[in-house]
Amino acid sequence: MATVSVASSVESRPQPSAPLVPKVKASGLSFYYGAFRALKELDLVVHENCVTALIGPSGCGKSTFLRCFNRMHDLYPGNRYEGEIRLYPDDINLLAPGVDPIEVRMRLSMVFQKPNPFPKSIFENVAYGLRVRGERSGRTLEGKVEAALRDAALWSEVKDRLHQLAFNLSGGQQQRLCIARALATDPELMLFDEPTSSLDPIATASIEELIADLKKKVTILIVTHNMQQAARVSDFTAYMYLGQLIEFGRTDELFIKPKNKQTEDYITGRFG
Amino acid sequence: MPYARDLKSIRRLIAAHKRWDLVFACCGVLALMVGLLTFIALFVDMAIDGVPRLNWDFFTNFPSRHAAQAGILSAWVGSCLVMLVTAFVAVPLGVGAGLYLEEYAPKNWVTDVIEINVTNLAGVPSIVYGLLALGVFVYQFGFGQSILSAGFTLALLILPVVIVATREAIRSIPVGIREAAYALGATQWQVCKDHIIPYSSAGILTGVIIGMARAIGETAPVITIGALTFIAFLPPSPIKAEPPFLSFEWLTSPFTVMPIQMFNWTSRPEAAFLQNAAAAGFVLVLLTLAMNGFAIWLRYRLRKNIKW
Structure with missing residues (x-):
């Protein structure tokens, strides 16, 4: 049953027409939580202005993988990376010891599983990334906040209450606010960590629509436990299992004719 | 009792179990009342003795040999000034230490030892702080028997409370909020300044005030460092008419505080002074309740x- 609906949502989609340009490339990436090796020699290319989805059963390491890109693991002691993640066009290794994780986080941005707005006003939430970058001019801030909220399809709902607390928004609106916050600083790559897993179906649909729109502007890497979602929003999909990347390919190919038996078992619902 | 099968025996069983609910509820109420009624009895007794003595003059008069003219002016001014110093010392030190332990310190055994010691400090008898302060602040640092010494001493006394409250408040901030800020490229200090401190301020302030409510009633350490028991003048005013308008002379002034004034009066033989002590005690308890409120x-x- 699952295959039919996944396949049908893939088939009708037009292929991306522009030539593929790599934006980030992970090669030989392993990651350790202390002595535990959570990721094993992963290789993955994320193409510019495409949505790439990471799927797999819970505990397979997809969130761990995602959090390597913006060095979130550096926040906690005992974590270690091996291999590299190169960011293009400047071709630097994001994981190199000489690269400051703060610089990496300024260039990439992240949307989390649970909406996590700051207990501040809607405006201040979106403006925070800009303030961290030293933006002081009120007019510039206002302009960029409005643009980010428009891009996150939230402007019309909040334009009259920008200075009210973000907590007064609904769950779906909060998540779009978090997307606006992540967009405001013009990131080169946006990381989404199961952004709809705590939302209802209507809010989920609006976030998915948003992601499909956003790829015109920004490259997106999204973790999802929901295969239909991967099929609906992504151009490329990677299937992970037990810290390994089992199969990577165009979403339509991966869902309709997976090359790997394990991938097939997972997407047909026989496993997972 | 046999295993209950039919409805009748189930009901009997539930009734038997529910008796224990009642027994525990009674014990709980009793335990609560012992503490509460004791406090109420003491407070009411003190109020009966003291309230008739309360009038405007009681607050504006210096202590006197004549019970009827004696007041608590020097005591409440002293208490307020000492509390001011206490807050100015305890808040930055306590919040700084708590923030460091929670956000910056590496999680290793040194941090664990410090943590255990901070918690233990809260249990050290206050007289020990007094003796320490006598040696360190009064003589070593040469602060003398002054408001400054007393403020530092009481600050030290409530420091563990402030540190623990700060850490609790910081810990209640969800990880997601921290990560959101870090993911935007904030540095550790930006996360602390823009998020951690503002969001934990409610908990920190509560801890500070509860600590201060304890400090205002402390007698032993303040006597140890040499507060006067009879004082008929006020410290120099902190505000001056001529520039630079602010003066810090009051910091080095001798002083007394409310509980010492009370202690002084209760040790007098005349009944009228006991009335004064009850009135001062009443004011002190109200002050503490007001701070907690x-x-x-x-x-x-x-x-x-x-x-x-």
């Missing part, structure tokens, strides 16, 4: 906007 109100106000 303010802490609760503040927590309510500041947390209204933060739901997690």
Whole structure:
């Protein structure tokens, strides 16, 4: 049953027409939580202005993988990376010891599983990334906040209450606010960590629509436990299992004719 | 009792179990009342003795050999000034230490040892702080028997309370909020300054006020460092008419505080002085209750906007 609906949502989609340009490339990436090796020699290319989805059963390491890109693991002691993640066009290794994780986080941005707005006003939430970058001019801030909220399809709902607390928004609106916050600083790559897993179906649909729109502007890497979602929003999909990347390919190919038996078992619902 | 099968025996069994609910509820109420009634009895007794003595002059008169003319002016001014110093010392030190332990310190055994010691400090008898302060602040640092020494001593005394409250408040901030800030490229200090400190301020302030409410009633350490028991003048005013308008002379002035004034009066043989002591005690308890009440109100106000 699952295959039919996944396949049908893939088939009708037009292929991306522009030539593929790599934006980030992970090669030989392993990651350790202390002595535990959570990721094993992963290789993955994320193409510019495409949505790439990471799927797999819970505990397979997809969130761990995602959090390597913006060095979130550096926040906690005992974590270690091996291999590299190169960011293009400047071709630097994001994981190199000489690269400051703060610089990496300024260039990439992240949307989390649970909406996590700051207990501040809607405006201040979106403006925070800009303030961290030293933006002081009120007019510039206002302009960029409005643009980010428009891009996150939230402007019309909040334009009259920008200075009210973000907590007064609904769950779906909060998540779009978090997307606006992540967009405001013009990131080169946006990381989404199961952004709809705590939302209802209507809010989920609006976030998915948003992601499909956003790829015109920004490259997106999204973790999802929901295969239909991967099929609906992504151009490329990677299937992970037990810290390994089992199969990577165009979403339509991966869902309709997976090359790997394990991938097939997972997407047909026989496993997972 | 046999295993209950039919409805009748199930009901009997539930009734038997529910008797224990009742027994425990009675014990709980009893335990609560022992503490509460004792406090109420003491407070009412003190109020009966003291309230007739309360009038405007009682607050504006210096202590005197004549019970009827004696007041608590030097005592309440002294208490307020000492508390001011206590707050100015305890808040930055306590919040700084708590923030460091929670956000910056590496999680290793050194941090664990420090943590255990901070918690233990809260249990050290206050007289020990007094003796320490006598050696360190009064003689070593040469602060003398002054408001400054007393403020530092009481600050030291409530420091563990402030540190623990700060850490608790910081810990209640969800990881997601921290990560959101870090993911935007904030440095550790930006996360602390823009998020951690503002969001934990309610808890920190509550801890500070509860600590201060304890400090204001402390007698032993303040006597140890040499507070006067009879004082008929006020410290120099902190505000001056001529520039630079602010003066810090009061910091080095001799002083007394409310509980010492009370202690002084209770050791007098005349009954009229005991009345004065009851009145001063009444004022002190009201002050403490007011501070605690303010802490609760503040927590309510500041947390209204933060739901997690």
